[in-house]
Amino acid sequence: MSLFPPHDIDSMNEDDVAGELIRPLCRALGYSQGNPGANLRSQVSLQYDKAFLGHKDGKKDPVLRGRPDFVCEVVSYARWVVEAKKPSIKLSQDDSYQGHTYATHPEIAAEFYMLTNGREFRLYRVGNPDNPALTWQKEETDDLLPALINFLGPEAMKKRAQVKIDLRKPLAQGLPSSTEIVGGHIIYSRNTTSIPLPMSEKLDGLTNAVTGRSVSRNDDGLIVALVEVKSAFAGMDELHKAMGLYPLVFRTSDEYLSSDVENPSLLQNIMTMNMPAGTKFPSTMLSPGGGVLPFPVTAECYTEAVGFIDGFVFKGTYVIEYEYKFHIPPNIPFPAREFTMRTEGVFEVNFK
Structure with missing residues (x-):
């Protein structure tokens, strides 16, 4: 059975290429949305809207146009980018440079990027945007799929990214091989929601406290941070702990935590939440008075x-993307069955 059903390529646009060709290919390679081991992300928003972090004055960095169509990532090991183009155009060197810009952005830091117009596929290493490492036609994809899995599949990406750990390898220059977290804070700077909520603006400036846990290396040599956070809302911590969400677990594929403000480290966390009907939730600015869920809710x-490291402090910026789904019977009217929220801000984590 062919990976791609018959298509009228001439009638397709860029969105068709993304949905009908790229997404099935990524799934066939082993990636899916919300998969904690091999995550597929689409239309990825970047917090820093410049092409790279090259200057202390961010105004000097070139503005980043658009955003990557897909990011396939083996979380905290490696990732690669896919860009869709409409079939009516021929893939060009400028298209390669655009894909390269997304792939090398510090919030993505991909190893490879792929371009396709639905007819032709090109795979590039980020170190050589002028010459594709592999080129093939749509009709050749089925025959190439086993080789592509061996090259771009989650296990292949993980094997290439594994870090060989030395005895007592430090976390960063000036830090030991493991350290305790003794404090810190997380500040909400900006919140946006898919459904207008008047109270969401009041979250801006809200501060959560970082209270403890540790940073160390796992058996693969990867740096892992276990972070305990105390919410600004009374009762929210008990709910999170009951759902098994604490401590928060962050991982990075960087060999060392960066001490360079212009070349920071990227740490990631993915959580899936399942809240059955009857779950009690506390009072917050978004849910004044609290209450009980009348229907199941799932969230990613x-x-x-x-x-970057500054002395014994790790500090920088963060972005959190929430996707909530309300599992309501179709015969019950409800304003929306999906809800998204994006939170941006700054943080500091103090080490012992």
Whole structure:
């Protein structure tokens, strides 16, 4: 059975290429949305809207146009980018440079990027945007799929990214191989929601406290941070702990935590939440008075923290993307069955 059903390529646009060709290919390679081991993200928003972090004065960095169509990532190991183009155009060197800009952005830091117009596929290493490492036609995809899995599949990406750990390898220059977290804070700077909520603006400036846990290396040599957070809302911590969400677990593929403000480290966390009907939730600015869920709710929460070491403090910026789904019977009217929220801000984590 062919990976791609018959298509009228001439009638397709860029969105058709993304939905009908790229998404099935990524799934066939082993990636899916919300998969904590091999995540597929689409239309990825970047917190820093410049092409790279090259200057202390961010105004000097070139503005980043658009956003990557897809990011396939083996979370905290490696990732690669896919860009869709409409079939009516021929893939060009400028298209390669655009894909390269997304792939090398500090919030993505991909190893490869792929371009396709639905007819032709090109795979590039980020170190060589002028010459594709592999080129093939749509009709050749089925035959190439086993080789593509061996090259771009989650296990292949993980094997290439594995870090060989030395005895007592430090976390960063000036830090030991493991350290305790003794404090810190997380500040909400900006919140946006898919449904207008008057109270959401009051979250801006809200501060959560970082209270403890540790940073160390796992058996693969990857740096892992276990972070305890005390919410600004009374009762929210008990709910999170009951759902098994604490401590928050962050991982990075960087060999060391960066001490360079212009080349920060990227740490990631993915959580899936399942809240059955009857779950009690506390009073917050978004839910004054609290209450009980009358229907099941599921949610995915994706967090990226970009930061650097300054003495015994790890600090930087973060973005959290929430996707909530309300499982309501179709015969019951409700304003929306899906809700998204994006939170941006700054953080500091103090080490012992």
